[in-house]
Amino acid sequence: MSLAHALLTSLLEQPSSGYDLARRFDKSIGHFWQATHQQIYRELGRMENAGWIQSEPDPEAGRTRKRTYLVLPAGRDELMRWAAEAAPLPELRDEFMVRLRADAVIGPLGLLPELQRRRARHADKLRAYRAIEARDFPAGGESTRQRRIHHLILKAGIQYEQGWIAWYDEAVKTLSEV
Known part of the structure; x- marks a missing residue:
């Protein structure tokens, strides 16, 4: 996947200025595909040169150079x-797993604090996802196909974090054994 495809998707959801797109990106797609605001602006330029999007001066921008980006048919086709x-399929490439193997081979390496730190980060992310779910997908709320798909993506993130938390709990227990 390229950043361009994530941006095309986001712009099809809602034409935006680069700034607004970057802010929306951080709050949605950014949970599973990260990009800096500089990367987003650079990619918007490439996409416009490729004929996938066009930009127009934002009518509410006043004297600023703010532009609104729209997806062209070639962008939709792409x-x-x-x-x-x-x-x-994504591959797991985690240096910490090699450290665990080293711990198994040469004895305790004091990895418990790192396990606990990592578990806490996943717990923080899970809390954030749960808050988004409570805010954006209340029980009995609107249930269009688009909203169900958005909720499905969020559920993948929730289950991902839950899986890692369960794994870290087991790892802490195992490494705590004498």
């Missing part, structure tokens, strides 16, 4: 082409 491709 997103459809990309979405039809098989997505590669």
Whole structure:
């Protein structure tokens, strides 16, 4: 996946200025695909040069150079082409797992504090996802296909964090054994 495809998706949801797009991106797609605001602006320029999007001066911008970006048919076609491709499965590449292997081979290496720190970060993320779920997907709320898909994506994040928390709890227990 490229940043361009994430941006095309976001712009199809709502045409935006670069600034507004970056803010929305941080609060939604940014939970599973990170990009700096500088990367977003750079990619918007490339996408415009490729003919996937166009920008227009924002009518509410006054004297600023604020522009609103819109997806062109070529951008929609590119997103459809990309979405039809098989997505590669993500691979776990975590240096900490090698440290655990080293702990198993040469004895206790004092990894408990790192396990607890990592567990706490996943717990923080889970709390954030639960807060988003409570705010954006209340029981009995509107249930369009788009909202159900958005909730499904959020549930993937919730289950991901829950899985890691359970794993860290087991790892802490195992490493605490004498």
